[in-house]
Amino acid sequence: MKNAYLNFAQMITGIMVAVLLFIHIAVQKLGVILSFLGFKISDPLAFNSMMERARQGLWAGIYICLLAFGLFHALNGLRNILLETGLSPAKMRTLTWLIIIFGLIFFALGTYVPLVLLTT
């Protein structure tokens, strides 16, 4: 039953990641097409442009949501693949905890930096 809930969460987070990541990639990588459509984006990788976005709560929110949904989707997907390798339940439990700890460390790191930049 637990895996059924995880599978459902995998679908929901997948949709969220697809939407948020498309916004992220469009702003970073679709400059030529977006400017053709009337949206002017000035060099999104320049430090000033990056900091300007980092100081807006909306962008910080988008990045943190993307991180949370993305980490869950990625690590749960990785666990699904590992489940197929036929490891013993005890080893699988250890691996699951390692994956959770890895996810929490990256979530802490990826949340801390946008929050710091938001206030600088």
Next chain:
Amino acid sequence: MADNRPRENSLGIAGWVWAGNYTLERYLYLLHRVTGLGLILFGIFHLTATTIFRVQGEAVWNATMEFLNNPVFMVGEFLVVTAFAFHALNGLRLILQELGFTLGKPVPPIYPFKDAIRRKRLWTLVTLAAVMVLVVFFFIDFAAGGPG
């Protein structure tokens, strides 16, 4: 207590690629898995660059961008975007299928009938076409140098 362990995959990773009579959808499943693993690998590098190197100020950020601004990383980035386009749209197809949206009207199984996979084949081809369109958009930007 029931044994919840999955059936042993005796072919190992080789069985991902070939176990005889695989359909188009089975290869898309393999590609979904490979692109997923690739995106995780990229995600780890990307998260490191956008946290540890971003928070240290303008000089470190500019040096990082300077280091990443070469043809190898640019092509790699385009491949990542392609992998994302495929993984996202194929994932959407899988979700629609799992929730039953692509089943169509029930038909009596009178010979010659189509099996479930072939009845959903049109959706698969539409997904692949949408991936192609998205990749072409990204390629236009990539070829034009893009903003980054």
